[in-house]
Amino acid sequence: MSTPSAVAFVPARSGSERVPQKNVRPLAGHPLLAYAIETARQSGCFERVVVSTDSEEIADVARWYGADVPFLRPSEYATSTSPDIEWLAYTLDHLEERYELFALVRATNPFRGPDVVRRGLEQLLATPEADSIRAVELVKQHPGKMWLLAEDGRTMAPLLDQSELDAAWHAGQYQALPEVYSQNSALEIAWTRVVTDTGTREGNVLAPFLTRGLEGFNVDDEEEWERAEWLVASGDATLIPIDRTPYDLRR
Numbered sequence: 001m002s003t004p005s006a007v008a009f010v011p012a013r014s015g016s017e018r019v020p021q022k023n024v025r026p027l028a029g030h031p032l033l034a035y036a037i038e039t040a041r042q043s044g045c046f047e048r049v050v051v052s053t054d055s056e057e058i059a060d061v062a063r064w065y066g067a068d069v070p071f072l073r074p075s076e077y078a079t080s081t082s083p084d085i086e087w088l089a090y091t092l093d094h095l096e097e098r099y100e101l102f103a104l105v106r107a108t109n110p111f112r113g114p115d116v117v118r119r120g121l122e123q124l125l126a127t128p129e130a131d132s133i134r135a136v137e138l139v140k141q142h143p144g145k146m147w148l149l150a151e152d153g154r155t156m157a158p159l160l161d162q163s164e165l166d167a168a169w170h171a172g173q174y175q176a177l178p179e180v181y182s183q184n185s186a187l188e189i190a191w192t193r194v195v196t197d198t199g200t201r202e203g204n205v206l207a208p209f210l211t212r213g214l215e216g217f218n219v220d221d222e223e224e225w226e227r228a229e230w231l232v233a234s235g236d237a238t239l240i241p242i243d244r245t246p247y248d249l250r251r
Helices: 032-043 056-064 084-094 114-125 193-198 222-234
Strands: 006-011 048-052 101-104 132-138 147-149 156-158 181-191 206-210
Touching (some): 048 084, 101 114, 181 206
Parallel strands (some): 132 206
16 A cells, blocks of 8 residues: 655744744754754655745745745735634645645644654554544643633632532542643644545544653743753753754845
């Protein structure tokens, strides 16, 4: 059986608000975007690595690191509230080539290496009933211990109804609670047919891809950016090696 054709998409819009210029901000010498591109390239899973961006500057950086930017993303699909399905459907429709699978390899996960991508693809191919895989990890803050405040803020009630339980989750130890998983942005892989068949990027049947350690670490704000820098400087995390001269953002 031949391996299905696959394309990797690296989304990189220009309007990052919590970490300004996040996609092109240097981490250990290279723009954050570069590590996602190199991860997809070194995984050996894809015929093509495509960066979806609305920015000419980001497009230049992407091409420097070996990705394709066949066209810019329309601005209406690049706002802070634009759902991924909009730019994804647009991109799949406007590519000349057709692929059976696509992956989302986001720039915000610098410690996810090529092995993560290979594991994810292997898992999807071994799970024929699934439309897609999505990276998840055990939650640290369990929803059974979360609360909603009354409108006046004077009282509160559990987020999840626990009235039928013998012992309320909020009164128990974490280890005694049912396992709950939270998605992270390390990896998504799906059959491209789900985009047209369901109008979603994941389809109806999702398989959980369990990330390990820092694979699911996500840079979403300045505090997480500072932690990423500390993890690299301390040697507690490693970045994928990039064998090319760093892009000069001053050019």
